Amino acid sequence: MNFIKIYIKITLLLLLTTNIELGYSQVKNIGLPNAINYKRLAYKGGTQNWDIDQDKNGNIYFANNEGLLQFNGTTWKKYRLPNISTIRSLKVGNDGCIYVGGNNEFGYFKANNKGKLIYNSLYKNLKEQDKSNINLIWRIHLFNNQVVFQSFTKTFIFDQNKYKVITAPSKFQFSFLVNGRLFIQDEEKGILEYKNKNLQTISETTFFNGTEIWEMIPLNKNRTLIMTLEKGLFLMENGKINTWKTEANDFVIKNTSLGGTLIDNKFIVLNSVLNGIAICDLNGKIVQRLNNSKGVQNNTVLSSFVDNRKNLWLGLDNGISFININSPFTFFDYSYNLSTVYSSVTFENNLYVATNQGLFYHPYNSDFKDESFQLIAGTNAQAWSIEVFGNTLLCASNRGALMIKNKIVTKLDDIGYFGFRTLPSKPDYILGLNYTGFSIFKKTAGGIVLVNRVKGFYEIINTFEMEVDDDFIWLRMAPYVYQLKLSADLTSVAVIKKHAALDAALPTINSIQKIDNKVYFQTNNKFYRFSREQNIFFKDNNYTTLFKNIPYIDAVREDSQGNLWYSFNESLGLLKKNTSSKYNNIIAPFSNLKGSLVKNFMSVNVVDPDNIFIGLIDGLAHYDSKISDEYIHKPKVFITNFSYLGENININQSSNTATPHYEIPYRSNNVKFAFSSPTYENQENVRYSYRLVPFENDWHPWSTLTIKEYTNLREGDYAMQIRAKNGYGIISDVTTLNFEILPPWYRHVLAYLIYLLLIATLFIAISKQVKSKIRKNKYYETIEQRRLYLEKEAKIKHEQHELEKEIEKLKNDKLQIQILSKDKELVNNSLQVAKKNKVLNGIIQKLKEIDNNQLDEATKFQISKLNKSISKEVNNDKSWKDLEKHIKNVxxxxxxxxxxxxxxxxxxxxxxxxxxxxxxxxxxxxxxxxxxxxxxxxxxxxxxxxxxxxxxxxxxxxxxxx
Missing domain, CATH: 1.10.10.10 (Winged helix-like DNA-binding domain superfamily/Winged helix DNA-binding domain)
Structure with a gap:
């Protein structure tokens, strides 16, 4: 027996030493870190993610098959290249530029004055001869204030607007930035270093020809780890290259390497094609494995990245995974065969866990990385608790009271049991609480045996708490606490009293608990004890004061170290006892367990400060209290988007350093805000609160909403204030966005000045009008007489004017008649002339008919002269032409x-x-x-x-x- 105890102590001491070192480095070798898996449907991009980086605001970027992905903890955004090609590499610069490389395209995204990421191509600035045969840009480096874009055929080194092209001697593989030195692998020349603007060969590196180097990681100034695709891991140290013969190397050779990354200069992440990742220490010992069956959704890891909170991101062949390695918590979930855990205990170098599916165990000093918990045969039923009594385990199960020795089950009673307690007055006897009452068990040399079932109490129990002191059994079955007394022979129990309240001011009893071997009763954080002499409950000021500033608790449990664990609002807290017997209240680390604890069954198994096991609804949590709490940071919160009618501004991406002040026209007085906190661990418990000053004086209650809209705001200056609370309960500083709603034109300052001027003008006008009216009243009659005179004068003038018009009309009519008469007379004259001409033409015709041969010459002469005279008269007559002219003029x-x-x-x-x-x-x-x-x-x-x-x-x- 003593040998077993000494062996356990030595084992625990070794484990304690190991865990202290691991705690310091924030990577644990027991359980799985919490993982969040993002499928392509969540980020709405391609399956493969080739590179990862982070900006100064905490936003994460991914080089995705369908473009650049941006994640701020709340929303995903996707940005495409102009040629819609895949992005294989990215690097976030200190200037806010996000450099990306695709297929025959590379450049950078940069936010414009509205915060929208705009792509700027550097490829289009190349000379035509340099654009050919580039294909994919696989790596980007920020090297000596220059940006390096590397493909398999060429490497471009940009220094502001100038660039240099380096053509591969045969074919480039990948490039690496190691301690400020730029290395490139060539297919034939081996590893080359870009130095003094030229490529220089590193001796003895042609060994890597025929394989691809995916990563070179500096372990220190002179020691570099080389990770190859198929040949394994190598160390380059002081100019020599040797195989790194370690457990990590075996993993890489077996599963094929796709590079990796360094965690806080203490651990190495090994990406693989076939088996997820392995995390090893600097000596090559694997301390953690994550794959498709252990937290990560895909076994092919294309990229890995450690963010500014020392947590791990994995770019997968299908999806993205976030690994919260920088946490004192790891978990044993369904992948370890565990479901809901109600109790756990360490015994004989095994960890036993009571679950809803039975009692499981795992060797405590063996490797937890791969092996799952095993079910103890004969326990496959609801197991409520597992407890140690001497050298024996008792399991309270739906199958009955089960004794476990050497992983062999012996059933002591067939009735279902909830739990067991040692009788303080008779330490060899054990009181068992079963489904119909109580039973008595006894410790013997051969083990524990059932003595008898206790008579006198047959209540059907659902939820319960049981504690035993020297005199009474205290059993809480909501809403009552039963005070019971066992008979001297332990065969019967008498109900002394059923309590519903502690006193008149506290009408309920919320919990019973045993602290420092004394039973306490609690309601609303007020603690009481029972006085047998006075038969009353009396208040305990020490613990009441201790829990005064703590949220209302549900239950309290004391661990083996004297610390007090308490549950409240589906969460957990710890009052840790220090060397001066004072208590430090610790809540923040357990906030990420909120909602995962088993209600009414607080299961905390403290093996030592490094190994604390907490039962959850979906497994078992391992907590190392000695891990530094530096992982708990004050979160940051950003107003990511500010929009109103016609405008959509991405605030936190803007390159402007000064906080802008926005002026919004009154017609756009409906505003909308989107906000986020780039807090990636325990995202589901991140909460936001906001208020719009001076529209609101009080903060809105904490919620998960990340969008807020205000409508119909009046004109004025406003300040939108946002704050965030992370899963650890830490509240961020307030982020403020100032804006002004301009007044409508009719409420503008100039409008009010115009209103004043109009009022003054109106007042002056009215005053003048009154004065004018007074003056007018004095000579009104004169004006009226003048008006009548003017009306008469106007009437006379009008009549005179009408008369003149009538006279003029008559004159015109007379003139018209005269003109018509003259026209008629002229026509008649013209007609007479026409008739005369007709007669004369007849005479001329008759003269022509005279036979000149019968006339003498004198007569012929006279007739000819007469004919000419008549013809001349006819031809010279212009009366008809004058008539036509006259008629046309008139x-x-x-x-x-x-x-x-x-x-x-x-x-x-x-x-x-x-x-x-x-x-x-x-x-x-x-x-x-x-x-x-x-x-x-x-x-x-x-x-x-x-x-x-x-x-x-x-x-x-x-x-x-x-």
Whole structure:
């Protein structure tokens, strides 16, 4: 027996030493770190993620098959290259540029003045001869204030706007930046160093020809780890290269390496093709494995990255994984065959766990990396507790009271049991709480045996707490606490009293617990004890004061170190006892367990400060209290997006260092904010609170909402304030965004000045109007008389004007009549002249008919002279032409209007229209137009048709209307 105890102590001491070292380095070799897996449906990108980096605000970037992915802890964004190619490499620069490399394309993304990432191509700045045969850019380095883009054929070194091209001697593989030195592997030349603007060969490195070096990691100044695809791991030290014969090397050779990364200069991450990752120390000993069956969603790891919180990101062949390695917690979940854990205990160098599926165990001093917990045969049922009594284990199970020795089960009773307690007054006897009451067990040399079932108490128990002191059994079954007394022979129990409250001010009893071997009763953090002498509960001021500033608790348990564990609001807290017997309250580390604890079953198994096991609804948590709490940081919160009508601004990506002040027009007074905290561990417990000052005075309650919208804000200055609380309960500083809603034009300062001017003007106008009215009243009659006089004068002038108009009209009518009369007279004269000419033409014709042969010469001469004289008279007559000219002058306006109204009318038809306007008869028209009466009628018909007159319309009347 003593040998076993000494062996256990030595084992625990060795484990303690190991865990102290691991705690310091923040990587544990027991259990699995918490992992969050992001599938492509979550980030809406391609399956493969080739490179990872982080900016100064904490945003994570991924080189994805479909572009650049950005994650701020809340939302994902995707940015594509112009040629829609995959991105294989990225590097975040100190200047805020995100350098990326794709297929025949490379450059950088940079935020514009609205915070949107805009791509700037460097490839297009290349000379034409340098653009050929580039293909994929596999690596990017920030080297001596220069940016290096490396493909398999060429390497481009950019120094601001200038660049240099290095062509591969045969074919480049990958490049590496090691302690400020730039190395590139060539397919034939081995490892080359870019030095003094040239490639220099590293001797004895052609050994790597035929394999790919995926990573070179500096372990110290003179010691570099070389990770190859298939040949394993090598150390380059002082110019010599040797195989790193370690457990890590075996893992790489077996699973093929895709590079890795360094964790805090203490641990190495080994990416593999076939088996996820392995984490080893600097001596090559593997301390952690993560793969498809142990937390990571895909076994092919293309890239790994340690963020600014010392946590690990994995870019997978299908998806992304976040590994919270920088935590004192690791977990045993379904991958270790565990489900809901109600109790755990270490016994004989084994860890036993009571679950809803039975009792499981795992060797305590063996490697936890791969082996799962094993079910103890015969226990596959609900197991409520597992407890140590001397050298024997008792399991309270749905199958009954089970004794376990050497992993062999002996059933002591068939009734289901909840738990066991040693009777303080009789330490060889054990009280068992079963489904129908109590039983008594006894420790013997051969083990534990059932003595008898206790009579007198047969309540059906669902939820319970049981404690035993020297006098009573205290059993809590909500909402009562039973005070029971065992008989001297332990065969029966008497119910002394059923308590519903501690005193009148506390109407309930929330929990019973045993602290320092004394039973305490608690309600609302007020602790009581029971006085047997006075038969009352009395308040204990020490523990009441101790829990005064702690949230209302559900239960308290004391561990073997004297520390007090308490549960509250589905979370856990610890009052840790220090050397001066004072207590330090620790809550933050356990905040990430919120919601995972088993309700009404607080299971905390403290083996030592380095090894604390906590039961969860989905497994078992391992907590190392000696790991530094430096992983608990104050979170940062950013307003990532600010939008209003017509504007969408990404705040935290802006390259501007000064906090801008936004002026928003009144028509855009509906504003929307999106915010996030780049806190990646325990994201589901990150909470936000906000307020808009001065619109709101109080902070909104904590919630997971990351979007807030305000509508119909009045004009004025506003400050949007955001704060975040991470899973450890730490609250960030307040982030503020200032903006101003401009007033509408009718409430602008200038508008109010105009209003004042209008009011003043109106006041002056009214004053003047009153004064004017007073003056007007004095001479109103004079004005009225003047008005009447002016009205009469105006009337007379109007009548005179009308008379003058009438006279003028008469004159015009008379003149028109005279003109028509003259026109008629002129026409008649013209007609007479026409008749005279006709007669004269007849005489001329008769003279022509005289036979000149019968006349003498004197007579011929006289007749010829007479003929010439008559002909001259006829030809010299211009009366008809004068008539036409006169008519056209007199009726010029009429002819102009007629021509404008009927543009197609001919001159002959204009003449006819004028003659008809003068009311000439057909006979006169025959004479003046020298046509027949039938010709007149035909001309009249054609004119009517030209004027578009129907049969009922009078032609002369229509012409007169024009």
């Amino acid at each position: 009726h010029f306006d009429f002819l102009k209007r007629l021509k404008e109204k009927h543009p197609t009318i001919s001159p002959r038809e204009l003449d006819l229209s004028t003659y008809l306007l003068m009311n000439m008869s057909t006979k006169e028209l025959v004479e003046i137009m020298n046509i027949s009466s039938g010709g007149v009628e035909l001309a009249r018909y054609r004119l009517r048709k030209k004027l578009d007159l129907n049969k009922k319309e009078n032609l002369t009347g229509y012409l007169m209307s024009i």
